[in-house]
Amino acid sequence: MNASFNQQNFHSLCDDLASRDASFNSIISAFGYPPFWGRPNTFESLVHIILEQQVSLASAWSALQKLKNRTGQITPETLLALSDEELKACYFSRQKTVYAKHLAENLLYGVLNLQQLEHLKDEEVRSKLTAIKGIGNWTTDIYLIFVLHRTDIFPIGDLAVVNALKRLKNLPTNTPKERLLQIAEAWKPFRTIATMLLWHEYLSRRKIK
Structure with a gap:
């Protein structure tokens, strides 16, 4: 079975990503940690x-x-x-x-x-x-x-994630999907945690506006 994460190790996984990529450090500094989003398996x-x-x-x-x-x-x-x-x-x-x-x-x-x-x-x-x-x-x-809280999922079809990533990395709006996936490769095996941080940035910024 693929690795999963939980409420106990979520913040430490966010910190690990933030130490590897300054973009995530800036999200946590500005908006705190993302909520531990979850839904039952129903x-x-x-x-x-x-x-x-x-x-x-x-x-x-x-x-x-x-x-x-x-x-x-x-x-x-x-x-x-x-x-x-x-x-x-x-x-x-x-x-x-x-x-x-x-x-x-x-x-x-x-x-x-x-x-x-x-x-x-x-x-x-x-x-x-x-x-x-x-x-x-x-x-x-x-x-x-x-x-299932699997640790290494990057939803390339999610507009909020894609838009947050383009903004954080100062990428043009027409950046191809392949380039975005290439950037996300650096976050393995915790691309889900990166995704949650990107959602958090996107939602927090909209709320502030």
């Missing part, structure tokens, strides 16, 4: 991540709360009991309705087992999840970071 958490695809965090949270109010508890069974119209009333797009139902069916019929994912390597987790309709690399990256 169907609800994966639905939440699907809802976050290509929309604001606030919109996704609003849809999740609407669903929770309607179902009481978000499980594969309670979600599949809802019609497409009922899910639409919970702010689910037609596409995300298909994705959430497909995920629910795969869990219900034993095609996917979330607890088993905890014992697999990162790439094995990626292979299992991306086989599910509507779950791509970004969704898998967020799951590996927030739910």
Whole structure:
């Protein structure tokens, strides 16, 4: 199984990165340590991540709360009991309705087992999840970071991370993805910690503005 981190060693891992890259030291100096973001390994958490695809965090949270109010508890069974119209009333797009139902069916019929994912390597987790309709690399990256707390994930498809990295390194907006991945290579095997620091910088700066 790939390495994971926890609340006890999180700050020391941030400090280690800050000692290797002055950009991270400047983030911690300006904004403190990032929160220890985490979510339980549940169907609800994966639905939440699907809802976050290509929309604001606030919109996704609003849809999740609407669903929770309607179902009481978000499980594969309670979600599949809802019609497409009922899910639409919970702010689910037609596409995300298909994705959430497909995920629910795969869990219900034993095609996917979330607890088993905890014992697999990162790439094995990626292979299992991306086989599910509507779950791509970004969704898998967020799951590996927030739910399994794997240490070495860099979500190149995440705009907030990419924009924070470009700003910190004074890179042009059209910097190719390959160059960003090359920069992130220097942060191995703790690219997840770097990602959390970049999110923290991005969110803190927006709040200040």
